[in-house]
Amino acid sequence: MSRLGGARGTPPVVIPADGLVEFKNVQPGKYRVNYSWRASLRSVRLGAVEIPDHILDLSSGTGGAPVSVVFGPALAEVTGIVRDDKGPAVGAIVVLRNTALSLGSSNGMYTAPTGADGGYRFSNVPAGKYLLIPMDSGDSSPTSDNFEDYEDVSVDIEVGVSGRKVQDLKRRSLDRR
Numbered sequence: 001m002s003r004l005g006g007a008r009g010t011p012p013v014v015i016p017a018d019g020l021v022e023f024k025n026v027q028p029g030k031y032r033v034n035y036s037w038r039a040s041l042r043s044v045r046l047g048a049v050e051i052p053d054h055i056l057d058l059s060s061g062t063g064g065a066p067v068s069v070v071f072g073p074a075l076a077e078v079t080g081i082v083r084d085d086k087g088p089a090v091g092a093i094v095v096l097r098n099t100a101l102s103l104g105s106s107n108g109m110y111t112a113p114t115g116a117d118g119g120y121r122f123s124n125v126p127a128g129k130y131l132l133i134p135m136d137s138g139d140s141s142p143t144s145d146n147f148e149d150y151e152d153v154s155v156d157i158e159v160g161v162s163g164r165k166v167q168d169l170k171r172r173s174l175d176r177r
Helices: none
Strands: 020-023 029-032 040-046 055-058 067-072 076-084 093-097 109-113 119-125 128-134 155-159 164-166
Touching (some): 040 055, 076 128, 076 155, 093 119, 109 119
Parallel strands (some): 076 164
Antiparallel strands (some): 040 067, 076 119, 093 128, 128 155
16 A cells, blocks of 8 residues: 655645645555544545545546545543453553554554553544454563454444543453463
8 A cells, every 4th residue: 555645755744723634646556544643534535525444445546536634633532441360450561453554653553551450541542443452461562463363352442532431351361371
C-alpha cells in the first residue's frame, strides 16, 4: 500500500482548524491513511463517497474526485483491571491495537503497564475500533504482531471521540503459559 502526503521526501501535511485535508490528483493504487500524531480519523471520502475502514482501493483511479480526510481530537480514555488466576495482574502489559492502521503508524498500537492494583489506563485515545490484549507474563514482543496468539483473551472494543471506556481483562492462567 502507498501513503497519502507526508511520505519520505515530501513536505508534511499541515492540518487546518476544521481538520479537513484534501488530496487531489491521487495516483491509482491502494492506500491506507497513516498519521503520526494522536488524532481521531473522523472520515475518509472519495468525492462524496465515505470509504469504509479508511482503506482506499483506487486501483482504477479517482475519476478526478479528491480524497478528503477529516481529523478530530483524541479525547477518549480506556481503563480497566487485568486479573489472572492469582488476582490482579501487577506489572502486566496491555496492548491497545487499532487494526485499521498499520503497525508502522504511531497510532497503530499503544501499550500500558498495570499498576499495583492491576489497573491500566490509556489516555488521549483516538476514536476507532481496537483490539485490547492482556499480554502473557514474559512475552517481550508485543510489537511483533503476534496478536492472533491472544484470540482467547483479547477483547474487541470501539472508542468514541471522547468519554471513558472501562474494560476489565482476564489474562491467561499461569499454568497455561
